[in-house]
Amino acid sequence: MMDYSILNAGKGVSGNYSALEIIRSCMLPLFVWYCLILLYRLTFHPLSRYPGRLSERLSDWPIVYYCIKGNRHIKQLLAHEKYGPIVRDGPNSLSFRSPEALKAIYGNNAHIKKGDWYLTLDISAGAPSVQMVIDQHQHALRRRVMSPAFSEKALRDAEPLINTTARKLCERLAEALSCTKDEWSKGFDLQVWIAYYGYDFISDLAFGRSLELLDREEHRFVPPTLRSASQFLYYVGYLPFAALVRPLMGTSVQDYFPGQSARDSLKYTDLANSRLAERIEREKKRKEGGGGAERKDTFHYLLNSRDPVTGKEFTVEELQADTSLLIAAGSDGVTLASCALLFYALQQPHILRKLINEIREAFPTVEDIRTPKLNGLLYLHACIEESLRMAPPKPGSLPRIVLPGGTEIDGQHIPAGTTVGVSHYVIHRNADVFPEPNMFRPERWIVGDGNSAEQLAAQKRAFCPFGIGPMNCIGRNTAYLAIKLALAHLFWQFDFRVHGDLIGGGSKKMEEGRRDETEYQMYDWIIGFPSGPIVQVRSRV
Numbered sequence: 001m002m003d004y005s006i007l008n009a010g011k012g013v014s015g016n017y018s019a020l021e022i023i024r025s026c027m028l029p030l031f032v033w034y035c036l037i038l039l040y041r042l043t044f045h046p047l048s049r050y051p052g053r054l055s056e057r058l059s060d061w062p063i064v065y066y067c068i069k070g071n072r073h074i075k076q077l078l079a080h081e082k083y084g085p086i087v088r089d090g091p092n093s094l095s096f097r098s099p100e101a102l103k104a105i106y107g108n109n110a111h112i113k114k115g116d117w118y119l120t121l122d123i124s125a126g127a128p129s130v131q132m133v134i135d136q137h138q139h140a141l142r143r144r145v146m147s148p149a150f151s152e153k154a155l156r157d158a159e160p161l162i163n164t165t166a167r168k169l170c171e172r173l174a175e176a177l178s179c180t181k182d183e184w185s186k187g188f189d190l191q192v193w194i195a196y197y198g199y200d201f202i203s204d205l206a207f208g209r210s211l212e213l214l215d216r217e218e219h220r221f222v223p224p225t226l227r228s229a230s231q232f233l234y235y236v237g238y239l240p241f242a243a244l245v246r247p248l249m250g251t252s253v254q255d256y257f258p259g260q261s262a263r264d265s266l267k268y269t270d271l272a273n274s275r276l277a278e279r280i281e282r283e284k285k286r287k288e289g290g291g292g293a294e295r296k297d298t299f300h301y302l303l304n305s306r307d308p309v310t311g312k313e314f315t316v317e318e319l320q321a322d323t324s325l326l327i328a329a330g331s332d333g334v335t336l337a338s339c340a341l342l343f344y345a346l347q348q349p350h351i352l353r354k355l356i357n358e359i360r361e362a363f364p365t366v367e368d369i370r371t372p373k374l375n376g377l378l379y380l381h382a383c384i385e386e387s388l389r390m391a392p393p394k395p396g397s398l399p400r401i402v403l404p405g406g407t408e409i410d411g412q413h414i415p416a417g418t419t420v421g422v423s424h425y426v427i428h429r430n431a432d433v434f435p436e437p438n439m440f441r442p443e444r445w446i447v448g449d450g451n452s453a454e455q456l457a458a459q460k461r462a463f464c465p466f467g468i469g470p471m472n473c474i475g476r477n478t479a480y481l482a483i484k485l486a487l488a489h490l491f492w493q494f495d496f497r498v499h500g501d502l503i504g505g506g507s508k509k510m511e512e513g514r515r516d517e518t519e520y521q522m523y524d525w526i527i528g529f530p531s532g533p534i535v536q537v538r539s540r541v
């Protein structure tokens, strides 16, 4: 029989009332208080005049749900289509979609700071990564120390390393599929293989040794692990009680968070930290005279970076956080951009043919594939821009908070403390800027053919796959180089065709916003994770 003694314990203290009755009598005022908050959010709240879904105007929970499901970008697009240019997508949050708003929120003089959501990213690393630094001044200092690792010189040093990995991608693919000349291979998921390339090239740069996904099957747990870690970190940061959860993250308590994704997040950080420790050890040995020649990877630059003003270097914890960030930030974006391009080009054979011809004509032999010629391929560049427009690797909004005094966005005074953002996926589908936004048309990035220089300039103002302003992507040039090298090698070596149905697009059975079979589907877990296309290749050499 149940023991009610605990529940009745309060009786002695409060005379005639049991603990259950006390709890009940507290619940009622709490309930009334909560109802008043909801009423306030709909009536006297400063954002009450902005339209949006009722559930989002009332509560922060819908966004958590979207982040778990990976459809936040879809929900944001549908909301803008229904409610117009400014949407209230949380009790205290507004979403915008104009180029002017993009500049006002993320540009150099924006009167904003990063949202608290960032405090949860890379939390297990022992120090904040550059992306987690919220204070604008502190962020600028950190970025200054980091910038030599992303200079033109560093990029030139990185090119041979990335090029080697891009060649290896083709070699391993040919081996795994037993590719022969003039015969089509069996079907395979291109996304899986390009992800191996993405992780290998970026870990090679960050740790001086690749994670060897192209070489060894036993390391191939990394992409799904990071995917699930990313999913976890995305929604945890938006929990209304995130501030209470944060101190527990990165500790063994995380093992008890529900779902595999919390454990995966820890597993990934451990792996990154152990690779980094190896790299530091090797660097130490090299300096003591026992190692080989100096290797000019990103880590080399990070380790030797000093702030030009203060002389500050990175601490080991900061290096851990930043290298961990590099792997996550660099690999999946490159994978997504490359796969989206293939997905769209395979649906329009004239685009595929033009791209392949450009690459094969530019590079008579495989050894010729390198910059500066690679950067001169206009059609390849236009296809990449269009792929980044249609499938921006960070599709949802990056949250920013308006600073004291408020700010002006899209002609509206937005009060201090409001969370504001522009979803890359939504602005890239703004038909006022990009006519026929759902069409993959690389030509829109080339002046001529009915496309004026003014139009191109207007598009560029709304184009933001790497973010804009002082907190944008520091690895942008590395990303373009890695995408170009991968595609140039793949198209130089192989012919491509779709295997069976075009996998990776929407379907009539999916939720609203995902029913277009010709649109490459992403799951927004900080980075958009896709699957497919399933293709066949034929070696031409």
Ligand code: HEM
Binding pocket: 130, 131, 132, 143, 325, 326, 329, 330, 331, 332, 333, 334, 337, 392, 393, 394, 398, 465, 466, 467, 470, 471, 472, 473, 474, 475, 476, 478, 479, 482
């Ligand atoms: C197509 C590929 C990529 C895309 C679309 C992309 C996009 C972005 C975006 C939108 C941000 C800003 C995030 C925010 O404010 O929350 C960012 C930050 C960052 N990205 Fe990338 N990225 C890509 C590849 C890379 C690569 C290859 C690297 C490294 C080599 C890299 C390193 C970083 C770093 C370190 C940050 C943080 C910068 C800071 O906070 O100051 N990214 N990226």
